[in-house]
Amino acid sequence: MRHTLKAQQFDAKLISVLFKRADELQALSIDKRRHQKLGGLLQGKMMFLVFFEPSTRTRISFAAAGQHLGMQVVSTENAQISSSLVKGESLEDTIQVLSEYQPDVIVMRHFEANAAERAAAVSGVPIINAGDGAGQHPTQALLDLYTIYREAGSMTGLNIALGTDLLHSRALRSLIYLLAKVGGNHLILVSPKELRLASDVKTYLKKRGTTFEETDKLEYALKKADVIYWNRIQKERFTGEIPPQTFVIGPQHLPLIKPEAFIMNALPRIDEILTTVDKDPRAAYFRQAGNGMFIRMALLEWTLELL
Amino acid sequence: MRHTLKAQQFDAKLISVLFKRADELQALSIDKRRHQKLGGLLQGKMMFLVFFEPSTRTRISFAAAGQHLGMQVVSTENAQISSSLVKGESLEDTIQVLSEYQPDVIVMRHFEANAAERAAAVSGVPIINAGDGAGQHPTQALLDLYTIYREAGSMTGLNIALGTDLLHSRALRSLIYLLAKVGGNHLILVSPKELRLASDVKTYLKKRGTTFEETDKLEYALKKADVIYWNRIQKERFTGEIPPQTFVIGPQHLPLIKPEAFIMNALPRIDEILTTVDKDPRAAYFRQAGNGMFIRMALLEWTLELL
Amino acid sequence: MRHTLKAQQFDAKLISVLFKRADELQALSIDKRRHQKLGGLLQGKMMFLVFFEPSTRTRISFAAAGQHLGMQVVSTENAQISSSLVKGESLEDTIQVLSEYQPDVIVMRHFEANAAERAAAVSGVPIINAGDGAGQHPTQALLDLYTIYREAGSMTGLNIALGTDLLHSRALRSLIYLLAKVGGNHLILVSPKELRLASDVKTYLKKRGTTFEETDKLEYALKKADVIYWNRIQKERFTGEIPPQTFVIGPQHLPLIKPEAFIMNALPRIDEILTTVDKDPRAAYFRQAGNGMFIRMALLEWTLELL
Numbered sequence: 001m002r003h004t005l006k007a008q009q010f011d012a013k014l015i016s017v018l019f020k021r022a023d024e025l026q027a028l029s030i031d032k033r034r035h036q037k038l039g040g041l042l043q044g045k046m047m048f049l050v051f052f053e054p055s056t057r058t059r060i061s062f063a064a065a066g067q068h069l070g071m072q073v074v075s076t077e078n079a080q081i082s083s084s085l086v087k088g089e090s091l092e093d094t095i096q097v098l099s100e101y102q103p104d105v106i107v108m109r110h111f112e113a114n115a116a117e118r119a120a121a122v123s124g125v126p127i128i129n130a131g132d133g134a135g136q137h138p139t140q141a142l143l144d145l146y147t148i149y150r151e152a153g154s155m156t157g158l159n160i161a162l163g164t165d166l167l168h169s170r171a172l173r174s175l176i177y178l179l180a181k182v183g184g185n186h187l188i189l190v191s192p193k194e195l196r197l198a199s200d201v202k203t204y205l206k207k208r209g210t211t212f213e214e215t216d217k218l219e220y221a222l223k224k225a226d227v228i229y230w231n232r233i234q235k236e237r238f239t240g241e242i243p244p245q246t247f248v249i250g251p252q253h254l255p256l257i258k259p260e261a262f263i264m265n266a267l268p269r270i271d272e273i274l275t276t277v278d279k280d281p282r283a284a285y286f287r288q289a290g291n292g293m294f295i296r297m298a299l300l301e302w303t304l305e306l307l
Numbered sequence: 308m309r310h311t312l313k314a315q316q317f318d319a320k321l322i323s324v325l326f327k328r329a330d331e332l333q334a335l336s337i338d339k340r341r342h343q344k345l346g347g348l349l350q351g352k353m354m355f356l357v358f359f360e361p362s363t364r365t366r367i368s369f370a371a372a373g374q375h376l377g378m379q380v381v382s383t384e385n386a387q388i389s390s391s392l393v394k395g396e397s398l399e400d401t402i403q404v405l406s407e408y409q410p411d412v413i414v415m416r417h418f419e420a421n422a423a424e425r426a427a428a429v430s431g432v433p434i435i436n437a438g439d440g441a442g443q444h445p446t447q448a449l450l451d452l453y454t455i456y457r458e459a460g461s462m463t464g465l466n467i468a469l470g471t472d473l474l475h476s477r478a479l480r481s482l483i484y485l486l487a488k489v490g491g492n493h494l495i496l497v498s499p500k501e502l503r504l505a506s507d508v509k510t511y512l513k514k515r516g517t518t519f520e521e522t523d524k525l526e527y528a529l530k531k532a533d534v535i536y537w538n539r540i541q542k543e544r545f546t547g548e549i550p551p552q553t554f555v556i557g558p559q560h561l562p563l564i565k566p567e568a569f570i571m572n573a574l575p576r577i578d579e580i581l582t583t584v585d586k587d588p589r590a591a592y593f594r595q596a597g598n599g600m601f602i603r604m605a606l607l608e609w610t611l612e613l614l
Numbered sequence: 615m616r617h618t619l620k621a622q623q624f625d626a627k628l629i630s631v632l633f634k635r636a637d638e639l640q641a642l643s644i645d646k647r648r649h650q651k652l653g654g655l656l657q658g659k660m661m662f663l664v665f666f667e668p669s670t671r672t673r674i675s676f677a678a679a680g681q682h683l684g685m686q687v688v689s690t691e692n693a694q695i696s697s698s699l700v701k702g703e704s705l706e707d708t709i710q711v712l713s714e715y716q717p718d719v720i721v722m723r724h725f726e727a728n729a730a731e732r733a734a735a736v737s738g739v740p741i742i743n744a745g746d747g748a749g750q751h752p753t754q755a756l757l758d759l760y761t762i763y764r765e766a767g768s769m770t771g772l773n774i775a776l777g778t779d780l781l782h783s784r785a786l787r788s789l790i791y792l793l794a795k796v797g798g799n800h801l802i803l804v805s806p807k808e809l810r811l812a813s814d815v816k817t818y819l820k821k822r823g824t825t826f827e828e829t830d831k832l833e834y835a836l837k838k839a840d841v842i843y844w845n846r847i848q849k850e851r852f853t854g855e856i857p858p859q860t861f862v863i864g865p866q867h868l869p870l871i872k873p874e875a876f877i878m879n880a881l882p883r884i885d886e887i888l889t890t891v892d893k894d895p896r897a898a899y900f901r902q903a904g905n906g907m908f909i910r911m912a913l914l915e916w917t918l919e920l921l
């Protein structure tokens with residue numbers, strides 16, 4: 001069964017297949033006859049969306065991906081307050097029951113790391129991990145890399161500036177692992193001292209031969225970058241004092257940024273990029289969110305062995 | 308883009324188009340081959356239902372309207388507890404992300420006044436306001452006027468009794484504005500002194516030439532009225548003492564009411580109309596709710612530029 | 615109208631029709647062309663799922679049942695927090711409004727006993743009771759009996775061991791009533807003294823001529839049984855001290871159980887059956903859950919007068 005559990009499971013070949021297919025699906029979606037072009041692709045297939053933790057964005061992205069392709073979607077927003085769980089049912093039992101209802105795929109989000117792997121171990125149908133706590137969120141990592149591929153026209157030979165909470169951002173860490181696997185890029189790590197990338201990730205980068213530099217010079221990084229991936233400080237991950245957001249991208253920086261560069265953000269965006277930047281064509285973060293839906297479409301086709 | 312943001316945006320001509328279309332849709336819906344008659348009208352179109360505040364009635368009404376017409380519906384009941392919002396995402400960012408998932412229309416309910424206008428300002432697709440806090444609930448106003456049109460066979464030349472919390476009822480105030488625009492009716496405003504219509508609305512009525520009288524004589528009003536729109540006291544709008552419901556319509560009033568008159572209520576109904584009135588054919592409030600679904604169907608067709 | 619309100623309403627003839635149809639639907643569902651075989655059966659029909667109490671399992675089972683058959687499903691997980699109810703709307707008004715939106719069936723779960731009967735009294739469309747508080751959960755009773763029929767190949771001539779909280783389990787009590795109606799079986803009631811079957815149910819069994827014995831000898835019961843229905847202690851039903859689960863089925867019991875016997879559980883399973891039993895082919899509880907979806911499919915066809 002084709003489970004999607006963690007970003008690392010995808011090799012370069014499969015990534016390339018998924019990205020090319022996502023491009024094709026984007027092209028079909030702007031066709032006036034979008035419904036006819038897309039709506040039959042997964043007709044008669046059924047997706048369960050089982051969210052043990054609310055996440056409007058990710059849930060709607062998957063639901064829309066499936067429904068644009070003609071799938072039937074059965075969705076739960078609040079699986080964590082269902083009476084079965086309150087009564088003490090294990091995740092494994094829940095998944096085995098849901099499998100019996102014969103979906104073609106279960107997309108699940110859970111608040112515990114490794115929940116998706118536990119689910120896959122007992123599931124009768126493929127599992128897609130839509131985020132499991134501090135663990136993995138593989139479709140976010142895929143959509144990020146896909147956005148680089150789509151916006152830059154390439155996944156190598158790029159200076160990629162990454163900020164600002166390199167210590168805590170799950171999205172950034174997963175992307176860094178994927179970039180190291182792809183290879184051939186240079187990373188510019190921008191953060192305050194206390195939010196620097198963890199040393200085990202740096203060791204990994206060295207081992208894989210991906211060069212990087214650490215800096216706290218925002219303007220330097222913005223000038224040099226071909227890709228700027230700028231995330232918020234993950235306030236929910238701090239128990240003590242939260243450092244202020246010192247690396248804010250605002251309209252004053254736009255003249256510094258290369259004309260062909262672009263700015264990404266995993267969203268939600270808080271104060272790390274000012275809204276006055278949004279109208280600049282290099283602000284790619286909303287397109288990035290849209291790319292997420294198309295990469296999930298391609299992933300659904302792969303999951304159902306139609307790709 | 309054809310947004311639906313407030314009741315005032317609809318002119319007499321468009322109102323007439325919507326009402327005639329709602330009548331046609333009602334006729335199709337009682338056809339035995341309902342599914343074939345309605346189900347293809349908006350096939351392949353996708354609606355997002357994004358509710359930042361729970362409202363079972365309105366959400367189900369829109370969902371059923373869309374699905375009867377063949378739309379795909381992606382729905383969220385509890386957008387307000389999603390992790391993105393908890394983390395501090397702005398409404399504008401949420402809407403821009405949702406637009407990227409390529410729905411054909413976003414129907415939204417929010418707890419803040421003007422939220423729908425803020426959403427429309429950034430949305431890539433049409434917004435329908437399904438209620439924004441103390442602000443507007445334009446489809447409620449449309450369905451109310453449509454019910455008068457459908458039950459009375461006319462929208463003018465009517466004595467319309469309105470009670471009982473004229474000060475706080477958003478539904479009544481919106482209807483009064485629409486009635487003033489249509490013109491040609493006489494309003495009988497029934498309420499205790501402390502819940503009378505605000506003076507700015509009365510000034511507006513005078514300016515538009517719609518006559519009205521204020522009274523606290525229930526039987527007088529019921530005898531004179533061709534339409535009786537009777538709403539609950541909006542208890543949630545009081546900080547101090549809540550006045551008792553003194554104007555209750557019960558079975559003893561039924562002989563006073565004209566045979567061709569009818570009783571409306573925006574629902575939920577609490578204690579302002581006794582349930583012993585429900586079986587009287589002039590009790591129109593449940594039909595009124597059903598009219599809401601058909602006016603929303605017509606509005607969806609207009610929104611998608613198919614009307 | 616064909617409401618489903620309580621287990622007792624089904625007679626032997628209708629039960630037989632439903633079970634044979636559920637078998638047919640199971641056969642169609644494993645066909646490679648499942649979508650074509652099932653998807654047209656209830657196409658164009660609309661189900662409302664109105665849950666005033668969360669229940670992921672039951673809600674998804676109904677939603678999947680309907681969608682596998684091509685129905686449109688409009689669903690609410692949290693009807694109890696809708697603003698209308700908070701404002702004090704009665705269940706009767708809510709149901710009358712929902713009827714106006716023209717679903718073909720309303721499946722409802724409520725926290726109050728008899729809620730489904732109250733709904734049926736005012737509804738314009740058939741009601742299916744998906745559990746109303748301490749009252750009834752008729753589709754659970756049907757799926758349990760159907761599982762006996764399907765696993766044993768018969769509904770009579772069986773020794774049926776029932777444990778362990780015979781006093782509180784709604785599912786067990788409903789099944790016992792149905793078994794008494796079917797007749798011809800012998801019940802082995804296994805429980806600690808304080809959780810024995812209520813005397814009124816025992817009187818009913820005697821009256822209907824169904825033999826039974828009460829025991830606290832687990833191994834004796836397991837050896838004798840053709841069917842083992844083993845439920846958790848209903849902890850939520852105790853105000854005082856909760857008795858420990860003394861009758862746990864574990865792998866050491868498997869050699870005692872007849873090769874053709876099978877183990878059922880209404881789920882959620884807590885500690886009354888060890889997970890190390892799950893892999894044994896006689897562990898039928900997940901298949902039992904799946905049977906629930908098929909019996910609900912058959913019930914939907916009957917409700918819509920297509921069976």
